[in-house]
Amino acid sequence: MNTRSKFHLLARAGYSARGVVFLLIAALALFSSFAGGEPDTQSALSAILQQPFGRIWIGLIGLGLAGFVVWRLAQSLANADGQDDDLKGYAIRAALFGSAITYAGLAVTSLMMALQMSGGGGSGGEEGLAAWAMAQPFGRYLAGAIGLGFVIGGVITAMKGIRRRFGRYLDLDAEKNSPAVLISIYGLVARGAVFAIVGVFFLYAAFTVDPEQAGGMADALAWVQSLPFGGVIYAVVAVGLAAFGIYNFVEARYRRINAPDVGDIRRQLPLARIN
Numbered sequence: 001m002n003t004r005s006k007f008h009l010l011a012r013a014g015y016s017a018r019g020v021v022f023l024l025i026a027a028l029a030l031f032s033s034f035a036g037g038e039p040d041t042q043s044a045l046s047a048i049l050q051q052p053f054g055r056i057w058i059g060l061i062g063l064g065l066a067g068f069v070v071w072r073l074a075q076s077l078a079n080a081d082g083q084d085d086d087l088k089g090y091a092i093r094a095a096l097f098g099s100a101i102t103y104a105g106l107a108v109t110s111l112m113m114a115l116q117m118s119g120g121g122g123s124g125g126e127e128g129l130a131a132w133a134m135a136q137p138f139g140r141y142l143a144g145a146i147g148l149g150f151v152i153g154g155v156i157t158a159m160k161g162i163r164r165r166f167g168r169y170l171d172l173d174a175e176k177n178s179p180a181v182l183i184s185i186y187g188l189v190a191r192g193a194v195f196a197i198v199g200v201f202f203l204y205a206a207f208t209v210d211p212e213q214a215g216g217m218a219d220a221l222a223w224v225q226s227l228p229f230g231g232v233i234y235a236v237v238a239v240g241l242a243a244f245g246i247y248n249f250v251e252a253r254y255r256r257i258n259a260p261d262v263g264d265i266r267r268q269l270p271l272a273r274i275n
Helices: 003-035 041-049 054-076 087-114 126-134 139-162 165-169 179-208 217-225 230-254 262-268 270-274
Strands: none
Touching: 003 041, 003 054, 003 087, 003 230, 041 054, 041 087, 054 087, 087 139, 126 139, 139 165, 139 179, 165 179, 179 217, 179 230, 217 230
16 A cells, blocks of 8 residues: 555545544434433543443544544645635635644544543533633633634535535535435534534633633534524534534545645745745
């Protein structure tokens, strides 16, 4: 197996691992009343750990997520998707780099849990991130900027589904209303909605200068449930998160993976240009 084939395997394993995590989050959201645990990444990993051979499964997921981080870094730092050299292209790559950091933390947590080390806790660390942001100079503005980033990311994710923009990266005709395409649209819209709600929580935390007001996926779903007809909306969003999990399997199967070589990476790094 050559280097490019190994890179493709890492990326596809990463999408599959992320798909498993979101399917478990959706299951926890739908059955949390009697399954226990909150619908967040930490509870999803804990649920895996409690299964037969749980340490092995969670270790494999951690390795898969590590592969996903490598792919995200290739997308952001080496521009593996060929984004344009303009504001939009740099914004997309910045978001992909943020995704790499997020999933790096989740991969480390998974591997630590597999090795029976402390894997941390919390609902994805949103309150901790807000507390860290507010401890910095101009912290409330930084927290607000993070919240705004979540909101914008949520809108972009939802529009990626509605306008079927995901099709440009897949060996799949996104204009046809196939089950894979329709599930992908549903999943991206649901994921985008949850992203946006988390962003609003961050903005409120910045406004009140109270990091405890920041919330993660479980808090976003709880807020949805408190709305009029919240039970129905909650179920629709929870099933949508399951659809997002399936969308990751669609990407694992059909995503076009452009493996960068060392020269590509060096040309993209600012220090390489200076030298």
